[in-house]
Amino acid sequence: MIRIAVLGAGRIGRIHGRNAANHPDARLVAVADPHAPSAEDLAVATGAEVAALDEIVERSDVDAILICTPTATHADLIERGAKAGKAVFCEKPVDLSSARIETCLAAVEKAGTPLMIGFNRRFDPNFASLRRRLADGEVGEVELVTILSRDPGPPPVSYIKTSGGLFRDMMIHDLDMARFLLLGDEPVEVHAVGSSLVDPAIGDAGDVDTAAVMLKTAKGRIVQISNSRRATYGYDQRIEVHGSKGMIRAGNIHRTTVEVANASGITADPVQDFFLERYAEAYRDELAAFLNAIRDGRPCDPTGRDGLMAQRLADAATESAQTGKPARL
Amino acid sequence: MIRIAVLGAGRIGRIHGRNAANHPDARLVAVADPHAPSAEDLAVATGAEVAALDEIVERSDVDAILICTPTATHADLIERGAKAGKAVFCEKPVDLSSARIETCLAAVEKAGTPLMIGFNRRFDPNFASLRRRLADGEVGEVELVTILSRDPGPPPVSYIKTSGGLFRDMMIHDLDMARFLLLGDEPVEVHAVGSSLVDPAIGDAGDVDTAAVMLKTAKGRIVQISNSRRATYGYDQRIEVHGSKGMIRAGNIHRTTVEVANASGITADPVQDFFLERYAEAYRDELAAFLNAIRDGRPCDPTGRDGLMAQRLADAATESAQTGKPARL
Amino acid sequence: MIRIAVLGAGRIGRIHGRNAANHPDARLVAVADPHAPSAEDLAVATGAEVAALDEIVERSDVDAILICTPTATHADLIERGAKAGKAVFCEKPVDLSSARIETCLAAVEKAGTPLMIGFNRRFDPNFASLRRRLADGEVGEVELVTILSRDPGPPPVSYIKTSGGLFRDMMIHDLDMARFLLLGDEPVEVHAVGSSLVDPAIGDAGDVDTAAVMLKTAKGRIVQISNSRRATYGYDQRIEVHGSKGMIRAGNIHRTTVEVANASGITADPVQDFFLERYAEAYRDELAAFLNAIRDGRPCDPTGRDGLMAQRLADAATESAQTGKPARL
Amino acid sequence: MIRIAVLGAGRIGRIHGRNAANHPDARLVAVADPHAPSAEDLAVATGAEVAALDEIVERSDVDAILICTPTATHADLIERGAKAGKAVFCEKPVDLSSARIETCLAAVEKAGTPLMIGFNRRFDPNFASLRRRLADGEVGEVELVTILSRDPGPPPVSYIKTSGGLFRDMMIHDLDMARFLLLGDEPVEVHAVGSSLVDPAIGDAGDVDTAAVMLKTAKGRIVQISNSRRATYGYDQRIEVHGSKGMIRAGNIHRTTVEVANASGITADPVQDFFLERYAEAYRDELAAFLNAIRDGRPCDPTGRDGLMAQRLADAATESAQTGKPARL
Structure with a gap:
């Protein structure tokens, strides 16, 4: 026990x-x-x-x-x-x-x-399944990874000010996910752009609320990430990976499976909009992974080094967005 | 020529x-x-x-x-x-x-x-592909066929009066489609129910505007058909076939592939709503099938007998809906 | 407490x-x-x-x-x-x-x-949402209800023998769902057909494994139900309701949101295939409804009478499938 | 005439x-x-x-x-x-x-x-509908545009050599589409990365076959584009635009609407894979637009300047991918 x-x-x-x-x-x-x-x-x-x-x-x-x-x-x-x-x-x-x-x-x-860092999204059953199938070679060699994360709404500006900025606070999850999906091929070049389009107060606080990053890895693979602090239709969390043999993606979870059809078209429910609901299973599986590793004497994963590498990518993205030049790792 | x-x-x-x-x-x-x-x-x-x-x-x-x-x-x-x-x-x-x-x-x-009867839907590329894959055994032995047809709106009552009734005028397409998909196993039992729910004038004219039919074949397979003279979201034309090894279905064609997401949900376009547009390719392929058969001296298909069998099923459905008892063939 | x-x-x-x-x-x-x-x-x-x-x-x-x-x-x-x-x-x-x-x-x-009968599917969040929107008039007056239920595989024949038959054991859920969705308009006419297509031993035991029912209500509305003891792609549970103002439906829940695209097409995961997983939330919400009703002194729903009415419909369907004639209520 | x-x-x-x-x-x-x-x-x-x-x-x-x-x-x-x-x-x-x-x-x-330049994709009914609804403000102010184009397979290397490179030959369509969707807000910053992952012979010829671009506009809006010379599941052509009030996207057209479900999951057809088929309607509408403009004495659109601007963006992307630095316009 x-x-x-x-x-x-x-x-x-x-x-x-x-x-x-x-x-x-x-x-x-x-x-x-x-x-x-x-x-x-x-x-x-x-x-x-x-x-x-x-x-x-x-x-x-x-x-x-x-x-x-x-x-x-x-x-x-x-x-x-x-x-x-x-x-x-x-x-x-x-x-x-x-x-x-x-x-x-x-x-x-x-x-x-033992030390394990809480990158919960790695444990989302959908993303975990995607990663497993990717590692099994189901779509061949990875060529292009696209990750999109959009929060339903921005946090208070007071929080923004101490957050380290969007790249370190929000996109760090996507940067870790990129590394997770690249199966060991590390990003070496980071291009970032960011803007304050959602709330001018975020721009006044020196941060951005809409951003995109492009990564190039040591082997020439390409990653695209986009983030926004706004999504009117829920908490948008998607991954798409193109490989030499095909494409694999994981999408959003709708509130219900109900659809209504009328003269306006066919309307599905918005997607789940609270991260604790969206990732409830991920949190459960994440802690189980930690506890099972300790119980069985196996190494924890994601490691402290994963935490460091994601942070370095977030630093690089922050720098690139500020200087307008790519950062190299 | x-x-x-x-x-x-x-x-x-x-x-x-x-x-x-x-x-x-x-x-x-x-x-x-x-x-x-x-x-x-x-x-x-x-x-x-x-x-x-x-x-x-x-x-x-x-x-x-x-x-x-x-x-x-x-x-x-x-x-x-x-x-x-x-x-x-x-x-x-x-x-x-x-x-x-x-x-x-x-x-x-x-x-x-040579004589060929114009059951155009057999030539719709989607339904034709479904039928081909069914005949190739892709879902095993057919067990249950579900066909749905809904017109965007009712025809004039003057037309209704000379149409022979919904089962002969509208459902005959679905009855022929059922036979097409049953690959030779003929329906022997017809249960029909019908109501006038869309327009009371249709009921006054002695016809129904909403109807369903259940068929049982010689080998015990089951067919469900539903028809309505109303569909607010376009011309609804769907087929779903369950077999011993899986399910195969063919759906509607949306006006465009555009989808909009906002707080109301995620809305796709209504489906194509005019039969001449929905079945434009079917009409082209149908006439080509007729002309190619003549050119090559091959038999025409669907045959006059197909026309007769569909009519007998429509007669049986009309009778069943009127008597409240199943009709046998 | x-x-x-x-x-x-x-x-x-x-x-x-x-x-x-x-x-x-x-x-x-x-x-x-x-x-x-x-x-x-x-x-x-x-x-x-x-x-x-x-x-x-x-x-x-x-x-x-x-x-x-x-x-x-x-x-x-x-x-x-x-x-x-x-x-x-x-x-x-x-x-x-x-x-x-x-x-x-x-x-x-x-x-x-107080007495409450365990028709768990009424509490499935998807079906409950559909019913709520139906009751709110979102698609107008109900005209046609289609319900499909397919088990991943048949139970042992020993169970079949004491089950009362498919209509009482399995379809009773769908018959209750039909009543739930008809908002008080009771079925008065029941047409049923059934076959043993999945496992001949089920037929030998006097039961069917593939069946369909057509109901007509007092107001002329139509219900179609289909059941099978086999579905290779999971536990198939779907509802589609057509009303005067549109259509509303609720579909299956896939195991994950992952999709893979390659030369074979674009493949989504099979649907959840175990009823305890598929309806986990339904069971939770069902018991909460019972306990909350007792706590608050409110009547329980679904009632004993709902249990009786569903059973009568299942009896009628059993009779109709055996006699080949519709049963009236 | x-x-x-x-x-x-x-x-x-x-x-x-x-x-x-x-x-x-x-x-x-x-x-x-x-x-x-x-x-x-x-x-x-x-x-x-x-x-x-x-x-x-x-x-x-x-x-x-x-x-x-x-x-x-x-x-x-x-x-x-x-x-x-x-x-x-x-x-x-x-x-x-x-x-x-x-x-x-x-x-x-x-x-x-009069001069009109043949950017056919502007006339695709799906993309044209998306653009019209965007211009009507249906999703508010544009914030992020994501465009993906993937060819089913690479052209011969002999063609590659005289093509001007992927950015001028292939991505120019997406660069024009980005301008079309930005409604007048011009890109001022271009980040590009490219790799040869599909066919080493393309890399030997000095070109890339997998590439991504990030654009930033005068008003801070962000565009992401990705291109590949390979897509095993058809000719992949997608657009997704995020605005202040929601998201709008347009997707691929499948060969048919047929789907098959079995233990492997639920499989839709691959998407149309030949550009002349995928864009048949676009070519028709494009030429009609040219002829109607001439007939009515209205200006042609897209203009020669559109051709120039797309070329400048393609030049900038080519330069950025080669130097590893963003290009400014």
Whole structure:
């Protein structure tokens, strides 16, 4: 039985905490959050106890910690957990600074403890199936990858200001997905363009809300990514991969399968529009992957290095969008 | 070069006349229609001459006639054409009376001349492809056939009154399609229900505008057909066949491939709503099949017997809907 | 807090037991099953205790019972529960005999206790949404309803023999769905045909495995249903309703959203093929509807009468398929 | 009646020649091609006469010429036609050199004669409908345009060598489409990447066979284009436009509407794979637009300037792919 503590009982901490509590080989023992009622709610729902964050990291009755606190605390907590011999699951990103990520990963490597980074979309059953079939060679050698992500609406500008910018906050998921789908062929050239077309306040805050990136890999493969903070028809999440033997894609999930036909045409429901609903299964499978790896003594995946590589791509995209020139890796 | 005369220059006569004129191995030589301007228009457009209907049937410079006149004249014209040694293509139905069809077919058989009945939907590229794959065994043995036909709107009640009723006028296409898809296993039991839900005037005229039929074949296969004189989203024409190894279906053709997504959902265009547009290719391929068969000395298909069998099924359905009891064949 | 006991800890008892245990206003207190390990497994998983079936029905600390035992025991248990003042949720059907259902419902009415029949498909989010939009008049007056249900494969012949036949065992769901979608306009005429095309052993056992039904309602509306014990591409569950203002339909759920394109075409995944997966949300919402109705003192829906009416339609279809004549209600 | 001459009776000349001959307000009077049998075939089929190319341009009984000769001859023929007072329709591109296009357009402007450039895809009924609805504001302000074009297979390397490269030969269509959809907001920044992944011989010839482009417009809008010389499932031609109020897209046309379901999934037909079939209606509507404009004295569209702008974008993309840096316009 793996004994788990969750650090941070916000929206995502509650998801991981409950998934840990429901896993047959794990038990949630402790919850920490500076906001006491949040910690208590989750503790009551899962049979865990509330504890202080500092205490948890050291406790001998905790085998693994789930870091769901604000980004600025991630790297420190990873290091403390690793030093204390804990297996660590950390929400993306490790840090907004690639340099800080590097020192953090060095510390983890020294400690020799397991670390898994929370790129949840890799575990979406649709995308996971696509990746599996790609790896099985069903469409031959990958030639072109197109990834589209559009949020239903922009976050508050206050959040935007501390987010590291769209490329690090939002597109990092797509950059990781690109690497996941490229099966080891790393991007070496990053072209990015961005604009503020959704909300001028986002532009005033120095960020963009509409962006596209083009990657070229070491072997000449091409990746196209587009992002927007707006989609009127739901949370748009699509992947299309062209290979030498065909194309494979994964699309959106509609709210229901209902369609209505009349003189206006034939109308399907909008797509699911909340990321926690869209990726509910992904979160469940992600935590199960972490816990099963620990249980079985297998390496965690995605690794800390995956977190670093995605961050470097996000840095490169940010730089390219600002300078108007491609960045090389 | 097959020399063709078209009898009747109405909507459907113009289609067949032009298709004959464009066929590389045929030439349209004469057009007859009591309404002189219609005959002239078609003649001018195709380089044919206008002639009297009675004359055409006897003319020695005509090899084949296309009968596109009102239903009541079909059987007589077929017989006259056959006696004169012409190959005959006749629009469905041969006659509203199965008995009359039988005497007509006997006359044709005696003459030994080719006769093809215009069940155009067999030649729709989508339905023809479905049938070909069915015959190739792609879904195994046929078990259940579902056919749906819905007109965009009802014809005038004046037409309804002389139409023979929905089962003979409209569903006859689907009854023929059922036989086409059953690959020789003939229906022996017909259950029909009908209602007047679209326009009370149709009910007042003694007909129905919404109907369904269930057929059972000699080998126990089942067919479901539904018809309506109303479809707000276009001319709805669908087939679905379930077999022992899978399912095959053919659907509608949208006006364009455009889709719009917004908060209301994702809306595709309505489907094509005019039968002459929906079946333009079917009419072309149908006439080509007739002309190629004549050119090559091969038998015409669908045959006069197909016309008779569809009519018998339509009679049986009409009877069943009126008596509330199944009819047996 | 509603205190629940579940009678029968088989496949469906486990589903309802767990859903009851997870409902915020209910607690599963007891589980009964002649097969002790099944009862114990469910009891352990939900914190309930194992008890004897006879005892449960009388226990004063039980407010509601969930009847998930074999069909032959349903009517007796409903009556005993009602007499003991319990709210009763019973899996369909109440009994294979309509007469027995009537006496049972009379007993419940006398007791004045709540009874809900488990027609789970009414609670499928897709079908429920379709029904809601239908009731809101989105496609106008209903004219034609088409329902298709195909199981991935036939049950064992030993089961078939005690099932009451395809119309009572399988199509009863579709007959209830038809009534649900007709919004109060009851079927008065039933035409059924059935064949044994999937497995000759089913025919030898006196049942059919492929069947279709046509219903006509008091107001002349038409329903088409088709059933098969075979579908190679998953568990096929579809509804299509045509109304005076348009068409509304609800379709299948594919295993994933992945599609692959190559020279063979563009291939989507098969549809979900296990009814417990396909209807997982339906079972959850169904039990919540039962518990919420009890909590709030509102009437249960679907009612015992819905169970009776569906059974009568299934009886009529069975008779029609055997006699070759329509049955009237 | 507009009197037309067609220069070049190859694949595309035959299309335009026949479409001209079928137009109600036009007559094809002359056909020129150095390959005499090609010219004769088309002349016979359309009732035109065969003539020498040099003679045609001067003939007083010709009102308009259709230039369907090899690219290298386009600019000269446009100039000669304009000087002779003819209306000119010219297949894209005007020339592989933007400088040459500029002098050519200056000559046309001086002559004051109509000139239309053959960007056929603007006239595809699906794309034209999408553009019309975009211009009507149906999805609000355009934010992101994604265009994908994939040929079923690469042309011979001998053709590649004289084609001007993928960006000028193939992507020019998509670059024009981007401008068409941007409704006047011109691209100012071009990022391109290209690789030879389909056929190494294409790379050896100095060209690419897989490429992507990112454009940024004066107003900050973003365009993504991808091209490949390979698509195993047909000729892939798609557009997707995201605006402030929603998304609009236009997709591929399948060979038929047939779908087969079995244990492998549900398979739709491959998409139409030959550009002359896919764009048959586009070619017809394109020539009608040219002839109608001339008949009515309205300006031709797309203009010579459209040809120049697309060529400049193709030049910029070529440069960017070669230097690895964005090009600015």
